[in-house]
Amino acid sequence: xxxxxxxxxxxxxxxxxxxxxxxxxxxxxxxxxxxxxxxxxxxxxxxxxxxxxxxxxxxxxxxxxxxxxxxxxxxxxxxxxxxxxxxxxxxxxxxxxxxxxxxxxxxxxxxxxxxxxxxxxxxxxxxxxxxxxxxxxxxxxxxxxxxxxxxxxxxxxxxxxxxxxxxxxxxxxxxxxxxxxxxxxxxxxxxxxxxxxxxxxxxxxxxxxxx
Numbered sequence: 001x002x003x004x005x006x007x008x009x010x011x012x013x014x015x016x017x018x019x020x021x022x023x024x025x026x027x028x029x030x031x032x033x034x035x036x037x038x039x040x041x042x043x044x045x046x047x048x049x050x051x052x053x054x055x056x057x058x059x060x061x062x063x064x065x066x067x068x069x070x071x072x073x074x075x076x077x078x079x080x081x082x083x084x085x086x087x088x089x090x091x092x093x094x095x096x097x098x099x100x101x102x103x104x105x106x107x108x109x110x111x112x113x114x115x116x117x118x119x120x121x122x123x124x125x126x127x128x129x130x131x132x133x134x135x136x137x138x139x140x141x142x143x144x145x146x147x148x149x150x151x152x153x154x155x156x157x158x159x160x161x162x163x164x165x166x167x168x169x170x171x172x173x174x175x176x177x178x179x180x181x182x183x184x185x186x187x188x189x190x191x192x193x194x195x196x197x198x199x200x201x202x203x204x205x206x207x208x209x210x211x
Contacts, residue, residue, distance in 0.1 A: 004029055009037020013203045014067065016210055028210060034200075035207050041198030049198040056080075057193045060133060060186040073202050077193040106159040114155050121151060122184060129185035140178040147177035 001024045005016045008030035016028045034040055038053040057064060057077070068074050107115055129136060139147065148160050156172070164180060165171055172180070195201055 001025070002027070006030075007037065008035045008203070008207065010039060010064075010203050012037070013206050013210075017206055020210060026210065028207070036200030036203045039199040039203065041200045043198065051199045054199050055194075057195060057199075058186075059189075059191040059193075062132065068202065071202075071206065073205070076196045076201055078196050080192060080194055106155075106162075109158050110155060114152055117151055118155050118159070121148070125181050125184045126188055129181050131185060133182050133186050135176075135178045135182050137178060139181055140176050142177050143173050144175040144177050144180035145172035147180055148172070 003019050003024050004027045005012050005019070006029050008028055012028060012030070013035065016026045019026045036053070039051075040053045041049045041051045043049045059065065065077075068077065110118070144160075144164065145156070148156050151160070161172060164175065164183065168175065
C-alpha cells in the first residue's frame, strides 16, 4: 500500500518509519524545508547549533526514550551540567540563592504559611493526579491561574508563573488547570536531557532510514 504521511515532525517521521517497517511504501510530506517540527534547530556550522523550538527531553517522555533505546539513539542524550547560580532568583533588586540541596530560591520570599500552603497543594496534586502525563478532565473547566489563586499572589508570581509560563510560553490564565496538574505530577523525580547535535538530530537520523 502507498501511504502519505503529512508532517515531518517527530510523530510524522516515526509514523512513516513504522509504516515502512510494516511493508508499506511511504511518502512523507512536509510544507517547510526542514525535519523535526517544533524540535527544529538552526545548524550554524560543523558542531554548532541553536535549538529554536523545544529545548529538552525528560524522563517522563517514556515512549520517546523507549524508541531511542530501540533505535540505539541513547548516545544522543546528554545530562546538562549543573551551573551554580543558574537557579538563583533576582527579585526587588536582591538576589536569592538556591542552595545545593535544590531548594527553590523563591521559597526565601515566602512566609511560613505560604510555604506550607504550597507544599500541601503540591503533595495533594501528586497524590490525586494520574501518572504518565494523563490529563484529568475534571480540572479542564478552569484555568491554571484559577487553580493556584488560593496560594496567594506572592507564590503565584514568584514561583508558579516562572515554573510554567516560561517553558510553555503561555500565561496561566490561558492554560488549563488539568495541564498544570499533569505537569506537576510529571515533574516529580524527573531527569532532563539535552540532545547532542540539536533537538532535531534523532528525527533527521531516523528520516535517513526512510526510502
